[in-house]
Amino acid sequence: MDAVRKDIYNSEIPDFCRDCGARLGGVCGALTPEQLTEFSRQTSRKVVQPGGELHGQGEPVHSYANILKGVVKLTKIMPDGRQQIVGLQFAPDFIGRPFSIESEFSAEAATNIEVCALPKAALEQFVNNISNFGHRLHKQALNELDDARDWMLTLGRKTAREKVATLLHLIATHIAPDKSEVLHFELPLTRQDIGDFLGLTIETVSRQMTKLRQEKVIHVENNRTITVHDFGRLADIAGIDG
Amino acid sequence: MDAVRKDIYNSEIPDFCRDCGARLGGVCGALTPEQLTEFSRQTSRKVVQPGGELHGQGEPVHSYANILKGVVKLTKIMPDGRQQIVGLQFAPDFIGRPFSIESEFSAEAATNIEVCALPKAALEQFVNNISNFGHRLHKQALNELDDARDWMLTLGRKTAREKVATLLHLIATHIAPDKSEVLHFELPLTRQDIGDFLGLTIETVSRQMTKLRQEKVIHVENNRTITVHDFGRLADIAGIDG
DNA sequence: CGATGTCTTGAAGCAGTTCAACCAGGGTGG
DNA sequence: CCACCCTGGTTGAACTGCTTCAAGACATCG
Numbered sequence: 001m002d003a004v005r006k007d008i009y010n011s012e013i014p015d016f017c018r019d020c021g022a023r024l025g026g027v028c029g030a031l032t033p034e035q036l037t038e039f040s041r042q043t044s045r046k047v048v049q050p051g052g053e054l055h056g057q058g059e060p061v062h063s064y065a066n067i068l069k070g071v072v073k074l075t076k077i078m079p080d081g082r083q084q085i086v087g088l089q090f091a092p093d094f095i096g097r098p099f100s101i102e103s104e105f106s107a108e109a110a111t112n113i114e115v116c117a118l119p120k121a122a123l124e125q126f127v128n129n130i131s132n133f134g135h136r137l138h139k140q141a142l143n144e145l146d147d148a149r150d151w152m153l154t155l156g157r158k159t160a161r162e163k164v165a166t167l168l169h170l171i172a173t174h175i176a177p178d179k180s181e182v183l184h185f186e187l188p189l190t191r192q193d194i195g196d197f198l199g200l201t202i203e204t205v206s207r208q209m210t211k212l213r214q215e216k217v218i219h220v221e222n223n224r225t226i227t228v229h230d231f232g233r234l235a236d237i238a239g240i241d242g
Numbered sequence: 243m244d245a246v247r248k249d250i251y252n253s254e255i256p257d258f259c260r261d262c263g264a265r266l267g268g269v270c271g272a273l274t275p276e277q278l279t280e281f282s283r284q285t286s287r288k289v290v291q292p293g294g295e296l297h298g299q300g301e302p303v304h305s306y307a308n309i310l311k312g313v314v315k316l317t318k319i320m321p322d323g324r325q326q327i328v329g330l331q332f333a334p335d336f337i338g339r340p341f342s343i344e345s346e347f348s349a350e351a352a353t354n355i356e357v358c359a360l361p362k363a364a365l366e367q368f369v370n371n372i373s374n375f376g377h378r379l380h381k382q383a384l385n386e387l388d389d390a391r392d393w394m395l396t397l398g399r400k401t402a403r404e405k406v407a408t409l410l411h412l413i414a415t416h417i418a419p420d421k422s423e424v425l426h427f428e429l430p431l432t433r434q435d436i437g438d439f440l441g442l443t444i445e446t447v448s449r450q451m452t453k454l455r456q457e458k459v460i461h462v463e464n465n466r467t468i469t470v471h472d473f474g475r476l477a478d479i480a481g482i483d484g
Numbered sequence: 485c486g487a488t489g490t491c492t493t494g495a496a497g498c499a500g501t502t503c504a505a506c507c508a509g510g511g512t513g514g
Numbered sequence: 515c516c517a518c519c520c521t522g523g524t525t526g527a528a529c530t531g532c533t534t535c536a537a538g539a540c541a542t543c544g
């Protein structure tokens with residue numbers, strides 16, 4: 001780490017960050033190369049398997065993380081076991097409630113994920129010393145708030161059919177490789193996860209997926225690989241736009 | 243405004259703010275007396291009738307406001323008229339999406355309200371010049387996010403009975419005068435509003451209220467005045483805690 | 485005192501749940 | 515290599531909680 005390699009194009013950026021997909025987005029986009037170096041010294045890359053917990057509901061938050069790859073689900077669970085996913089996060093989102101208090105939900109890997117974790121103390125140091133850093137976190141919170149409110153409309157007022165279409169639309173816009181009319185992607189969620197996100201049972205989710213398949217709105221392979229034939233049609237069914 | 247009256251107890255606080263219930267909470271709590279004076283110079287008090295809009299869905303945000311009194315509902319509406327309340331705000335909450343872009347929902351007075359409105363330019367000035375100000379806004383956003391996610395669980399996984407109890411619990415904790423076991427308050431929402439908040443029809447809301455009344459969990463006068471006899475029982479029915 | 489808006493109550497219908505059986509893929513071990 | 519199971523998904527049939535539609539009660543206000 002002392003002998004920093006340099007090249008013409010990325011002269012000051014630390015090795016550690018050079019190949020990172022999240023470098024320009026999320027909180028890291030706020031950092032100068034020197035700050036990035038300092039940042040990278042305090043963080044550690046972690047790989048987490050599906051189902052692995054980043055933090056549990058009711059636990060104090062002691063660590064934060066930047067998602068580099070994969071999907072993280074935020075879930076709430078009631079004492080009797082009923083479960084609700086209250087947020088999905090994709091690269092380069094930031095995980096963890098700043099100004100701690102204990103977490104009101106658990107954060108769990110939905111797919112294989114790769115994160116850049118940093119301890120609470122480091123986060124606080126960055127917030128205090130880097131002017132843009134707090135601002136970036138604020139913006140992320142506002143985005144999550146907008147997403148949460150969109151989803152409240154989905155949960156409260158949409159039919160099962162619209163809900164499933166809305167979910168597919170959401171996933172597609174976040175992880176599909178291109179923005180053409182025909183989209184192709186891997187579902188990062190199980191049917192159970194989808195049910196828990198939409199406030200439905202797995203059976204209802206399955207039935208609605210089957211219907212969309214029969215109507216040729218989507219094509220499904222191996223239960224997880226989805227092709228959307230007509231993105232506009234999907235948005236229409238989801239009740240998005242006017 | 244030039245001849246500032248002073249008294250022994252509130253020497254530097256502007257007249258304008260002296261009787262304000264929100265002075266110590268919300269964003270104003272971050273301000274020194276001098277800043278408060280500057281702040282008060284840029285703001286104007288407004289009274290809004292129930293149904294009055296602070297800003298509409300899809301409009302650019304050009305004004306912000308601090309709630310001094312009353313309740314504001316944030317609502318989303320679909321092209322076909324289906325409606326969902328995505329947030330309730332009480333004094334001393336702050337209204338308006340910082341870093342504008344257009345608003346994704348409308349903010350509307352649910353009761354008679356009194357607000358302290360300030361233009362976008364003034365907000366930006368405060369964010370840039372007062373170090374705590376942005377931090378307060380950030381905290382407010384995080385609180386709203388926690389609230390939104392709590393509500394997602396309510397919308398997605400609770401029964402009609404639990405939903406109604408959850409709403410009563412929410413209102414009670416926000417506007418009830420004291421924290422004793424027996425609570426007494428005015429409902430700031432119509433049955434339609436309650437339905438739009440809970441993702442239910444007004445008929446279902448009414449039926450569940452009747453049931454809670456018959457079970458002596460609550461007492462209702464004039465459809466709007468509620469007495470909660472046993473707060474713990476209400477929380478229990480709402481599925482809150484363990 | 486009728487008129488209007490808000491809330492309640494009842495009865496019928498239906499979207500989504502529940503319960504149960506079945507199916508496909510992917511180990512594992514005899 | 516097949517028998518076995520185990521997990522995740524689908525499909526069917528019966529049920530039910532909420533909605534829908536319709537009528538009535540209550541309060542407020544010209």
